[in-house]
Amino acid sequence: MFLISNREMLLACAEAGILGAMPSLNARTAEAFEADLQWLRSKTDKPFAINVTIGLTDPERRERDVELCIEYGVPVMITSYGNPTEIVKRVHPKGMTVFHDVIRLDHGLKAQGAGVDAIIAVSQGAGGHAGTVNPYALIPYLRSQLDVPVIGAGCISGGEQVAAALALGAELAYMGTRFIASTECAASDAYKQLIVDSTHDDIVYTDQISGVNANFIKSTIPTDADPARPQAAKRWRDIWSAGQGVDTIHEIKPIGEIVEEVVREYHDAVKRLTS
Numbered sequence: 001m002f003l004i005s006n007r008e009m010l011l012a013c014a015e016a017g018i019l020g021a022m023p024s025l026n027a028r029t030a031e032a033f034e035a036d037l038q039w040l041r042s043k044t045d046k047p048f049a050i051n052v053t054i055g056l057t058d059p060e061r062r063e064r065d066v067e068l069c070i071e072y073g074v075p076v077m078i079t080s081y082g083n084p085t086e087i088v089k090r091v092h093p094k095g096m097t098v099f100h101d102v103i104r105l106d107h108g109l110k111a112q113g114a115g116v117d118a119i120i121a122v123s124q125g126a127g128g129h130a131g132t133v134n135p136y137a138l139i140p141y142l143r144s145q146l147d148v149p150v151i152g153a154g155c156i157s158g159g160e161q162v163a164a165a166l167a168l169g170a171e172l173a174y175m176g177t178r179f180i181a182s183t184e185c186a187a188s189d190a191y192k193q194l195i196v197d198s199t200h201d202d203i204v205y206t207d208q209i210s211g212v213n214a215n216f217i218k219s220t221i222p223t224d225a226d227p228a229r230p231q232a233a234k235r236w237r238d239i240w241s242a243g244q245g246v247d248t249i250h251e252i253k254p255i256g257e258i259v260e261e262v263v264r265e266y267h268d269a270v271k272r273l274t275s
């Protein structure tokens, strides 16, 4: 998650047995990104993922970040906002895995053609730059049209939704908003509390903030009377993004506890369905 995912979250995810991800751009410079990779490598042997926002990253910086991922043997790259072909070509020979974000089949087909290992189906209601297709339609549709595995994303905030995503044919569930309300997340306390206090009625889908449709917490969007629009990063710093999955987030707690709860909810849901 742009600006708010950090190395502490990746470490906590790794220790809890899930795959944590953060955009390389969350480090201000390539040097700071390298320091993050060194820190993670010194703390854990378990896997983590780095997101490269292809079209949103200065090409020189992107090049350096991919090189660093190769140098530090980052197990999984998550590519978004662009064509993953070059990254796949460079990292596959090193044994690295690539997941690619899509909201539509045509992008999924292109990414599959580029050789990615799995597609992330970013559905309606997701935090950040969300799609417009309901997960009930998007996950089974992409699964039926693609040969590569599909990962479900969007409004998966608890174990029941993980079970639902798997029932729809997803191989993995990808969660963002839920982890904003984690102790480790770099979001401010006020942002975390707003995640807990919000319902889907508080979320608005608009292209007015960054030029691309994304979901934001309505009360953080400036009114028309506000002065000139700030730079993109500042906009994301002051205007808080979250998905409709805020409904089932009730507490700020450590990632380890969130994962335990999600796993428990998942098993309870499966038991209910099969008993």
Ligand SMILES: Cc1cc2nc3c(=O)[nH]c(=O)nc-3n(C[C@H](O)[C@H](O)[C@H](O)COP(=O)(O)O)c2cc1C
Pocket: 001, 002, 004, 023, 051, 053, 079, 080, 101, 122, 125, 126, 127, 128, 129, 153, 154, 155, 156, 157, 174, 175, 176, 177, 178, 240, 241, 242, 243, 244, 245
């Ligand atoms: C605050 C925020 C920032 C995000 N930034 C990025 C980003 O930089 N790159 C990216 O690929 N996805 C980004 N996402 C999307 C997430 O990776 C993920 O697809 C999404 O959060 C899943 O939906 P959910 O929030 O409903 O769980 C962001 C999401 C949020 C909430």
